[in-house]
Amino acid sequence: xxxxxxSLVLSVIVVGVWQANPAFAGAWTSGQGHMYNKFALxxxxxxRQYDDDGDSHKLPFNGCFQDFNLNWYEEYGLKDxxxxxxxxxxxxxxxxxxxxxxxxxxxxxxxxxxxYNLVKTPVVVSxxxxxxxxxxxxxxxxxxxxxxxxxxxxxxxxxxxxxxxPIYFGLEAGYRWRFEDPSxxxxxxxxxxxxxxDFYGRIKLDSIISARNANDRDIMSVTNISMTPQFDLTKLDxxxxxxxxxxxxxxxxxxxxxxxxxxxxxxxxxxxVIFSF
Numbered sequence: 001x002x003x004x005x006x007s008l009v010l011s012v013i014v015v016g017v018w019q020a021n022p023a024f025a026g027a028w029t030s031g032q033g034h035m036y037n038k039f040a041l042x043x044x045x046x047x048r049q050y051d052d053d054g055d056s057h058k059l060p061f062n063g064c065f066q067d068f069n070l071n072w073y074e075e076y077g078l079k080d081x082x083x084x085x086x087x088x089x090x091x092x093x094x095x096x097x098x099x100x101x102x103x104x105x106x107x108x109x110x111x112x113x114x115x116y117n118l119v120k121t122p123v124v125v126s127x128x129x130x131x132x133x134x135x136x137x138x139x140x141x142x143x144x145x146x147x148x149x150x151x152x153x154x155x156x157x158x159x160x161x162x163x164x165x166p167i168y169f170g171l172e173a174g175y176r177w178r179f180e181d182p183s184x185x186x187x188x189x190x191x192x193x194x195x196x197x198d199f200y201g202r203i204k205l206d207s208i209i210s211a212r213n214a215n216d217r218d219i220m221s222v223t224n225i226s227m228t229p230q231f232d233l234t235k236l237d238x239x240x241x242x243x244x245x246x247x248x249x250x251x252x253x254x255x256x257x258x259x260x261x262x263x264x265x266x267x268x269x270x271x272x273v274i275f276s277f
Contacts, residue, residue, distance in 0.1 A: 026124075026126075026157050026158075026159045026170035026171075026172060026189075026191060027117070027124040027125060027126040027157035027158055027159035027170060027172075028117075028124055028126075028159055029075075029077060029080065029081055029082065029083045029115060029117045029126065030075055030076070030077040030083055030276075031077045031080050032077045032078065032079050032080050033077055034076075034077045034276070034277060035074065035075070035076045035077070035276060035277055036074060036075045036076075036274070036276045037072070037073075037074045037274065037275045037276065038071075038072070038073045038074070038272050038273075038274050039070070039071070039072055039272060039273050039274075039275075040070070040071045040073070040270050040271070040272035041069075041070055041270065041271050041272070042067075042068070042069050042070075042071060042268055042269070042270045043066070043067070043068050043268065043269045043270075044065075044066065044067040044068075044069075044226070044266055044267070044268040045064070045065070045066050045266050045267065046059070046064070046065045046066075046225075046226070046264035046265055046266030047059055047062075047063065047064050047065075047266070048264070048265040048266065049225060049263070049264055049265060050231075050257075050259075050260035050261050050262060050263055050264070050265050051261070051262065052261055052262055053261070054232075054259060054260065054261050056260075056265045059097065059225075060097060061097035061098040061099055062097055062098050063095070063096065063097035063098075064094075064095075064096055064097070065093075065094070065095050065143070065225055065226060065264055065266070066093070066094040066095075067091060067092075067093055067226065068091070068092045068093075068094075069089050069090060069091040069092065069108070070089065070090045071087065071088070071089045072086075072087070072088055073085075073086075073087045074086050074087075075115070080117075081116060081117035081118075082114065082115070082116055082117070083114070083115040084112075084113075084114060085111065085112070085113040085114065085115060085128070085130065086110070086111065086112050086113075087110065087111040088107065088108075088110045088111075089107070089108040089109075089110075090105075090106070090107055090108070091104075091105060091106065091107075091108050091145055092104075092105040093105065093143045093145065093224070094143075095142070095143045095224075095225065102142040102143060104137075104141040104142060104143055104144070104145060105145075106135070106136070106137045106141070106145050107135045107136055107137065107145070108135045108137070108145045108146050109132050109133060109134060109135045109145075109146040109147075110132070110133045110135055111130055111131070111132050111133075112130070112131050112133065113128055113129055113130030113131065113153075114128065114129055115127075115128040115157070116128070122160075123158055123159070123160050124157075124158065124159035124160065124161075125156075125157070125158055126156075126157040126159075127154070127155070127156055127157070128153075128154070128155040128156075128157060128174070129152070129153070129154055129155075130152070130153040130154075130155070131150065131151070131152055131153075132150060132151040132152075132153070133150055134146060134148055134149055134150055141223075142223045143223050143224040143225070143226075144223045144224045144227075145224075146227075147182055147224075147227055147229070149178065149179055149180040149181075149182070150179050151176050151177060151178050151179060152176070152177050152179070153174050153175065153176040153177070153187065154174055154175060155172055155173065155174030155175075155187065156172070156173050156174065157170070157171075157172045158170065158171040158172070159171075166194065167192065167193070167194040168191075168192070168193055168194065169191065169192050170189070170190070170191035170192075170193075171189070171190060171191075172187070172188070172189040172191075173186075173187070173188055173189075174186070174187040174188075175187070175211075180215075181214060181215035181229060182214050182215075182229035182230065183210045183211050183212060183213050183214035183229060183230040183231075184210075184211035184213055185208050185209065185210055185211060186207075186208070186209040186210075186211065187207070187208060187209075188206075188207040188209070189204060189205065189206050189207070190204065190205040191203070191204045191205075195243075198242055198243045198244075199240070199241070199242055199243075200240075200241045200242075200243065200251075201238075201239060201240050201241070202237075202239050203236070203237065203238055203239075204235075204236070204237035204239075205234065205235075205236055205237075206234070206235045206236075206237055207232075207233070207234040207235075208231070208232060208233045208234075209232050210230045210231055210232055210261075212230065214229045214230035215229070225263070225264055226263060226264045227263075228262050228263055230262060231260065231261060231262040231263035232259070232260055232261040232262070232263070233257060233259070233260045233261075233263050234257070234258050234259040234260065235255050235256065235257050235258065235268075236255065236256055236258050237253060237255045238253060238254050238255070239251055239252070239253040239270075240252055240253075241274075247275055247276060247277055248273070248274065248275055249273075249274040249276075250271075250272065250273055250274070251270075251271075251272050251274065252269075252270065252271050252272075253268070253269070253270040253271075253272070254267065254268075254269060254270075255267060255268040255269075255270070256268075
C-alpha cells in the first residue's frame with residue numbers, strides 16, 4: 001500500500017508537472033479577498049508504539065489506538081501578503097485492548113494564525129505566527145482530546161516555483177513554545193509538488209523534534225498515547241488530488257509514521273474536499 005501510493009504521487013509530480021500551482025502552498029499567500037477551505041475526514045490507526053530509543057513495539061494486550069476526526073482548515077487573504085489561518089478538529093478517539101475500551105469525542109484544540117509574506121522573488125519567504133488554544137473539552141476524558149494548554153509557534157517558510165521545470169518546493173522550520181509542562185518542539189517540513197492537467201500531487205516530510213524540556217511529573221500523567229508530553233515524530237504525507245473546476249477540488253492522502261520516540265506508530269488515511277475562491 002505504501003509503495004503503491006508513493007509511486008502514484010511520484011508519477012504525477014515527476015512525469016506530469018507542467019502546470020504546477022503552489023498558490024495555497026507553504027510560503028505563498030492567496031491574495032486579498034481570496035479564501036482556501038479544506039474539509040478533511042481523517043482516520044489514524046496504531047497498534048504499535050515507539051519507545052524512547054525509537055524502536056517500535058506492539059501495544060500491550062493487543063492494544064489499538066484510533067483517531068477518527070473531521071478537520072476544517074482555512075486561509076483567508078486579509079491583504080495580498082497577509083493570510084489569516086484557522087484550523088479546528090472534531091475527534092472520536094478509541095483506546096482499547098484485550099481488557100478495557102476507552103472512548104471520547106468532542107472538539108479538540110484550535111489553531112489561529114497569521115502568515116506574512118516578506119519576499120516574492122527569487123524565493124518566496126514568509127513568516128507565520130500560530131496560537132493553539134485549548135478546546136472546550138474535559139481533561140478527565142480518556143483518551144484526552146488535547147493537552148489542556150495553550151501554545152505559540154513561530155515559523156519561517158521558504159518556497160520556490162521552478163521556471164523551466166514547473167514544480168514547486170517548500171521548506172519550513174519553526175519552534176513551538178508550550179506554555180505549561182510539555183516539552184517545547186522544533187518543527188521541520190520539506191515539500192515537493194506539481195500537477196498535470198486537472199490532477200496534482202505532493203509529498204511532505206513532516207517532523208516534530210522535542211526540545212527535551214518537559215516537566216518530569218507531567219510525563220507520567222498522559223491519557224492519550226499519541227500526544228505524550230515529550231516525543232519525536234516524522235511522517236511522510238503522500239497526496240493525490242483532482243481539480244473539479246476553478247473552485248472545487250478533491251484529494252486523498254496516505255500518511256505513515258516513519259520514525260518516532262515515545263509516541264504511537266501507525267498511519268493516517270484522509271479524504272478531503274477543497275473550496276477556494
